[in-house]
Amino acid sequence: MWQRVRRWALIALAFLAWAGIAPAQAGAPKPVIERAAKGDRCVEDTAFMRRNHMELLKHHRDETVHLGIRTRKYSLKGCIDCHASKETGSVAAAKDDFCVSCHAYAAVKIDCFDCHSTKPQGAAQATARLDGARKRLADATRALGMKDIVGVAR
Numbered sequence: 001m002w003q004r005v006r007r008w009a010l011i012a013l014a015f016l017a018w019a020g021i022a023p024a025q026a027g028a029p030k031p032v033i034e035r036a037a038k039g040d041r042c043v044e045d046t047a048f049m050r051r052n053h054m055e056l057l058k059h060h061r062d063e064t065v066h067l068g069i070r071t072r073k074y075s076l077k078g079c080i081d082c083h084a085s086k087e088t089g090s091v092a093a094a095k096d097d098f099c100v101s102c103h104a105y106a107a108v109k110i111d112c113f114d115c116h117s118t119k120p121q122g123a124a125q126a127t128a129r130l131d132g133a134r135k136r137l138a139d140a141t142r143a144l145g146m147k148d149i150v151g152v153a154r
C-alpha cells in the first residue's frame with residue numbers, strides 16, 4: 001500500500017518537474033526524458049507506462065525466467081530498441097539516457113543492466129555473437145577430433 005503511494009508521489013514529482021511545473025526550488029535538477037528514437041507509440045499508453053513499466057517488466061521477467069514463457073510485447077530488448085539514446089546508443093550510459101533520467105531523479109536503482117545489455121542488439125552485434133559461437137564450435141570440434149586421435153593412439 002505505502003509502496004503504491006510512494007510510487008505515485010515519485011512519479012508525480014518526476015513528471016511535474018519534467019513538465020517544468022514542479023513545486024521544486026529553482027535550480028533543482030529536472031529529469032530530461034529523451035524521446036523514443038523509434039516508433040510513434042509505446043507498447044501501452046505513455047501515461048500507463050510511466051506508472052506501470054516496472055510491473056510489466058518484472059511480471060514479464062518472472063514469466064520468462066520461472067515459467068519459460070517468452071512473449072515479445074513487454075520484452076526488455078524491445079524497450080531498448082526504441083528508447084536507446086541517439087547519442088550514446090544506450091538506455092543507461094549517460095545521465096540523460098532514457099532509463100536513467102527519471103530513476104536518478106527519483107533515486108531508483110535497478111540492477112537489470114548488470115546482466116542485460118543497455119544497447120540494442122543490432123545486426124552487427126548479433127553477427128559478432130554468432131561468429132563467436134561458430135568459432136567456439138569449430139574449436140570444440142577440433143578439440144574433440146584431437147581427443148579421438150589421442151584415444152586411438154593409446
Ligand code: HEC
Pocket residue numbers: 033034035036038039040041042043046047049050053056057073074075076078079080081082083
Ligand atoms: C515501438 C517503440 C517502443 C517500444 C518497443 C517501447 N516504447 Fe516506451 N515509448 C515509446 C514512445 C513513442 C513513447 C512516447 C513518448 C516519446 O515519444 O518518447 C514511449 C513512452 C514511454 C514511457 C513514458 C515516458 C515519458 O515521457 O513519461 C516509459 C516509461 C516507457 N515508454 C517505457 C518503456 C518500456 C519499459 C518498454 C519495454 C517494456 C517500452 N517503453 C517499449 C516507444 C516505445
Ligand code: HEC
Pocket residue numbers: 057058060061064065074075076077078110111112113114115116
Ligand atoms: C543476474 C542476471 C540478471 C539480472 C540482474 C536481471 N536479469 Fe532479466 N534476465 C536474465 C536472464 C538470464 C534472462 C533469460 C533470457 C532468456 O531466456 O531469454 C532474463 C530475461 C528477462 C526478460 C525477458 C526477456 C526480454 O528480453 O524481455 C525481461 C523482461 C527481464 N529479464 C527484465 C529484467 C529486469 C527489469 C531486471 C531488473 C529489475 C532484470 N531483468 C535483471 C538475467 C538477469
Ligand code: HEC
Pocket residue numbers: 003006007010011014033050053054057058079080083091098099100101102103106108109110112
Ligand atoms: C518517466 C520516468 C521513468 C522512466 C523513463 C523509466 N522509469 Fe523505471 N521507474 C520510474 C520510477 C519513478 C520508479 C520507482 C517506482 C517505485 O519506487 O515504486 C521506477 C522503477 C523501475 C523499476 C523497479 C525498481 C524496483 O526496485 O522495484 C524497474 C525495473 C524500472 N523502473 C525499469 C525501467 C527501465 C528498464 C526503463 C527504461 C526502458 C525505465 N524504468 C524508465 C520512472 C521511470
